[in-house]
Amino acid sequence: MGWVSDYQEALEPFNQMLFLVRTLQYQLKHQGFNQHSKTDFIKQTADLTLSKRLEDFLAKLIAYIDHETTALPPNQPLLASSDLIESVFGKYKLFSQRSSLKHMGHLLLTLPLLTTQLTSELVKTAMETVSFCDVQHWYRQHFGESPLAKRRAIFQTTKIDI
Numbered sequence: 190m191g192w193v194s195d196y197q198e199a200l201e202p203f204n205q206m207l208f209l210v211r212t213l214q215y216q217l218k219h220q221g222f223n224q225h226s227k228t229d230f231i232k233q234t235a236d237l238t239l240s241k242r243l244e245d246f247l248a249k250l251i252a253y254i255d256h257e258t259t260a261l262p263p264n265q266p267l268l269a270s271s272d273l274i275e276s277v278f279g280k281y282k283l284f285s286q287r288s289s290l291k292h293m294g295h296l297l298l299t300l301p302l303l304t305t306q307l308t309s310e311l312v313k314t315a316m317e318t319v320s321f322c323d324v325q326h327w328y329r330q331h332f333g334e335s336p337l338a339k340r341r342a343i344f345q346t347t348k349i350d351i
Contacts, residue, residue, distance in 0.1 A: 202243055208237075209234060209247055213230055213250055217270065218272065221266040221268050221269045221270070222254070222261060222266060223261065223265075223266040224261060231251065257269075277300060277303050277304060281296070281303065284296065295335075
């Protein structure tokens with residue numbers, strides 16, 4: 190691998206470009222887009238000595254951050270990675286495997302529970318705020334009858350006398 194050192198100077202701009210991209214990628218993956226994204230990225234890259242070409246590349250990255258964060262409401266970050274969504278649906282799949290019927294039904298309402306820290310106060314507030322009748326009404330309004338209810342209805346009407 191000694192021959193690579195002969196190209197060290199030529200490879201340095203690519204190394205810096207990778208650093209810029211990976212720095213932004215890490216920041217967005219862990220913090221998403223927020224009101225501080227642009228200034229945080231500028232601080233992280235301020236000490237770099239870049240060629241004109243890489244300064245232009247950095248300016249494009251900063252313009253991208255600026256474009257994505259301009260319309261963001263204060264204190265409301267925007268996810269920039271699908272990791273959270275993939276994790277939530279992975280947990281949902283594990284949780285829903287316990288159900289005998291595989292459908293997006295009442296268990297769909299467990300998704301928010303996978304994204305928050307459950308406390309006794311949160312559970313108490315939820316139970317005082319929303320009744321089971323409200324949940325059933327919402328479910329029927331958005332999903333109609335459950336697959337189990339549909340099966341029961343079919344088998345009730347098609348009983349065969351033997």
